[in-house]
Amino acid sequence: MANPYAGEVTLTVNGERHAMKLTLGALAELEADLGAESLIAVVDRFEAGRYRVRDVMLLLNAGLRGGGWSGQLEDLAHAEIEGGPVHAARSAAMLLARAFAVPQGAGTP
Template sequence: MANPWAGEVELVIDGQVHRMKLTLGALAELEADLHSGTLIELVERFEGKDFSTRDVLALIVAGLRGGGWRGSAADLMSAEIEGGVMQAARLAAQLLARAFALPTGDRV
């Protein structure tokens, strides 16, 4: 079970539960994968509901890698994500929010 106070979110891929977390290393990798913009701009896109599927995929991959997964975005191209695209987008947004939330729920 994911620990929300540790910034964790669970995602089911091909029937297997994976724990995602945006560690500092995963955030650095995410920022490099975005090729343009900053994490703040990514947060603003999600807050404004102006994010792309590329943003969702990059967040999912970074979160999985922060949780110990050693795959790549290419590994997810034919994977079945439980709940589909909408669930993936919701969990990506939740992952991003938890990475920058304090235990009291206050934002940094």
């Protein structure tokens, strides 16, 4: 379902599969929600392991919304995520990594 070359990651929420993607709008929303000074500060926060559970939820929510999900953070807070919290955190990390990865064989725009 998800296209990793487009930066997408699949997450199953309440038994329904969703493709997550960090669009520019989703990244701007995430940056604001985290109170980060910049997008680099967001990435540094996760790479350094200085994130909280709420940060993971905000990242997943931004990715889900970027993929077209119409839910809100409150919906995600009460949702059943397949694979549990560990899978959710791994999916969030993969989502952030794929947002900034250049697909193999792709040149610069």
